[in-house]
Amino acid sequence: MKILIAEDDTTSRLLFAATLRKLGHTVTAVEDGRKAWEAWQKDEYPLLISDWMMPDIDGLQLCRMIRGEPGLQYTYIILLTALDSKGSYLEGMDAGADDFITKPFDEEQLAARLRVAERILGLHQKLHIQATRDYLTGVWNRASIMDYLQKELKRGARQDICTSVMIADLDHFKRINDTYGHPTGDEILQEAARRMSGVLRGYDRVGRYGGEEFLITASGCDWSEALALGERICSSIRSEPANSRAGQIDMTVSIGIATSCGQVNDIGELIAAADQALYQAKEAGRNQVKLSRLPIESGPAP
Numbered sequence: 001m002k003i004l005i006a007e008d009d010t011t012s013r014l015l016f017a018a019t020l021r022k023l024g025h026t027v028t029a030v031e032d033g034r035k036a037w038e039a040w041q042k043d044e045y046p047l048l049i050s051d052w053m054m055p056d057i058d059g060l061q062l063c064r065m066i067r068g069e070p071g072l073q074y075t076y077i078i079l080l081t082a083l084d085s086k087g088s089y090l091e092g093m094d095a096g097a098d099d100f101i102t103k104p105f106d107e108e109q110l111a112a113r114l115r116v117a118e119r120i121l122g123l124h125q126k127l128h129i130q131a132t133r134d135y136l137t138g139v140w141n142r143a144s145i146m147d148y149l150q151k152e153l154k155r156g157a158r159q160d161i162c163t164s165v166m167i168a169d170l171d172h173f174k175r176i177n178d179t180y181g182h183p184t185g186d187e188i189l190q191e192a193a194r195r196m197s198g199v200l201r202g203y204d205r206v207g208r209y210g211g212e213e214f215l216i217t218a219s220g221c222d223w224s225e226a227l228a229l230g231e232r233i234c235s236s237i238r239s240e241p242a243n244s245r246a247g248q249i250d251m252t253v254s255i256g257i258a259t260s261c262g263q264v265n266d267i268g269e270l271i272a273a274a275d276q277a278l279y280q281a282k283e284a285g286r287n288q289v290k291l292s293r294l295p296i297e298s299g300p301a302p
């Protein structure tokens with residue numbers, strides 16, 4: 001497990017780090033709350049072990065700051081307390097801590113506490129996957145991809161970069177269901193989702209928007225880059241037939257794209273524009289990409 005330690009006392013910090021490494025964990029150890037906050041923001045740590053008393057940002061503040069930023073992954077927080085700190089446990093729990101360890105620590109007790117942390121984190125992870133992923137295809141579900149798009153649109157406006165959204169709709173999918181049956185249709189949806197995920201860059205996301213429609217977010221992409229990405233998705237879907245229980249089946253997809261470079265802050269508006277472009281792609285014969293013609297993109301007209 002990746003563990004972040006925040007402890008200003010050098011001996012205690014080194015001892016914790018050495019013990020945790022001996023137990024097989026990957027450890028980052030820093031000497032104050034501010035450094036811990038910076039490290040936590042840069043990377044994902046499922047577990048934080050933090051001293052309570054630290055200069056500048058103390059353990060309680062650190063707990064509150066982390067709980068104020070609900071990330072994708074839950075951070076289990078263990079606060080380190082002195083033996084005489086009885087009576088403050090509730091305060092720590094209210095700030096967001098999950099457990100306490102008294103200093104000087106007992107190695108076996110530390111290992112036991114980590115077992116609990118791993119169990120809770122495992123359950124959390126399972127629930128998180130159930131709540132955010134589409135059960136059939138494994139890509140993000142509708143609520144999660146919309147939430148992500150909202151965040152990316154805001155971030156794009158703040159950082160003055162473009163955000164593109166695509167709606168990809170499998171062509172004549174009803175025919176596949178009608179000809180080969182629903183379970184085969186499901187396999188085609190899974191294969192299409194796999195291929196789309198395969199061509200995306202690390203910071204792009206694909207989610208199941210509904211039935212046979214997928215929504216793709218392309219952060220930092222202006223219309224020309226989004227068009228290139230859309231073409232890549234389109235060609236990976238048609239590149240070769242999908243293997244299914246009913247044999248090999250050809251697939252194609254139509255894609256509508258809308259881009260905002262700070263002009264739109266309502267995802268509904270952006271999605272409606274992408275939907276409009278998708279309609280044009282279907283009208284023009286399917287198996288192709290169309291850009292939104294709405295005047296929401298600054299720069300040269302597509």
Ligand SMILES: Nc1nc2c(ncn2[C@@H]2O[C@H](COP(=O)(O)OP(=O)(O)OP(=O)(O)O)[C@@H](O)[C@H]2O)c(=O)[nH]1
Binds near residue numbers: 172174
């Ligand atoms: N197998 C399967 N089919 C689904 C699922 N969700 C929606 N569908 C089917 O997707 C089909 C969508 O059909 P239409 O909206 O007519 O679209 P289409 O046949 O793809 O036609 P165009 O989009 O115009 O190319 C319907 O038959 C739905 O029943 C699903 O989870 N699994």
